[in-house]
Amino acid sequence: MKNIPDFQVWKADGRPITMVTCYDAATAKILEATSVDSILVGDSCAMVVHGFDSTVHATVEMIATHVAAVRRGAPNKVIVADLPFLANRKGTDFAIDAVDRLMKAGANAVKLERRKGNLQLIEHIVESGVPVMGHLGLTPQSVNEFGGFRMQAKGDEAARILVEDARMLEQAGCFSVVLECVPGSVAAGVTAALRIPTIGIGCGPEVSGQVLVVNDLLGMDGAFQPRFARRYAKLNETIANAVEAYCADVRTKDFPGPGEYSAGKARTLTV
Ligand code: KIV
Numbered sequence: 001m002k003n004i005p006d007f008q009v010w011k012a013d014g015r016p017i018t019m020v021t022c023y024d025a026a027t028a029k030i031l032e033a034t035s036v037d038s039i040l041v042g043d044s045c046a047m048v049v050h051g052f053d054s055t056v057h058a059t060v061e062m063i064a065t066h067v068a069a070v071r072r073g074a075p076n077k078v079i080v081a082d083l084p085f086l087a088n089r090k091g092t093d094f095a096i097d098a099v100d101r102l103m104k105a106g107a108n109a110v111k112l113e114r115r116k117g118n119l120q121l122i123e124h125i126v127e128s129g130v131p132v133m134g135h136l137g138l139t140p141q142s143v144n145e146f147g148g149f150r151m152q153a154k155g156d157e158a159a160r161i162l163v164e165d166a167r168m169l170e171q172a173g174c175f176s177v178v179l180e181c182v183p184g185s186v187a188a189g190v191t192a193a194l195r196i197p198t199i200g201i202g203c204g205p206e207v208s209g210q211v212l213v214v215n216d217l218l219g220m221d222g223a224f225q226p227r228f229a230r231r232y233a234k235l236n237e238t239i240a241n242a243v244e245a246y247c248a249d250v251r252t253k254d255f256p257g258p259g260e261y262s263a264g265k266a267r268t269l270t271v
Pocket of ligand 1: 041044178180201
């Protein structure tokens, strides 16, 4: 089984790190049999699974439920769980209770968005024996501040601040940092400035690893295809075709066929 300290080794060895999100036991069971290094139970579950328009709607209970399901499906994978919106801003007790619930649900580490105002808490969580992954750039919990899901750190000053933030996260004890939707040159600069690995999404190739939302990778939503999310399947079409084929078979009474049920002995039943 891979583990959190492996992230450091992978960066030192220049071995690209693979991570995908996952929210349910059935998909986790498939991932368990793949070589993917780690699973992120992201607060993106609020959007992808629950249909909300942002991750602001994720709760500790929601994420803990998904972590437990993913752990049952993937007993041997490294699982990182997101601390949801404001869970890190309601005082240390609330935050530590949230971390406790996510870890007891089966996570190996937690992920926390942004640097500002979070360093002490990150140190406290790390000192408590829980690995923390940082998250900078387009931090989706701040979508209202950004005015939409927009590329961040485009200007020189913003890029400089991003590198500084990443260094502070490293100093606070983070074992890795997700960089989301910042220019490739900025992601490359952050990656070079850090000892710990960077995991990119929408940041180009010069990072230590990549993370994708599993539903995007699988093409579950035909209408949603961000530029950075390469589709490796078109499951929306595969699923729709399978359901249409099933409906057609039911209507023509082709399903269920011989061998797909037990006929029982010939008999006449009276009521
Ligand atoms: O919640 C999530 O899926 C994430 C990834 C986009 C990195 O944070």
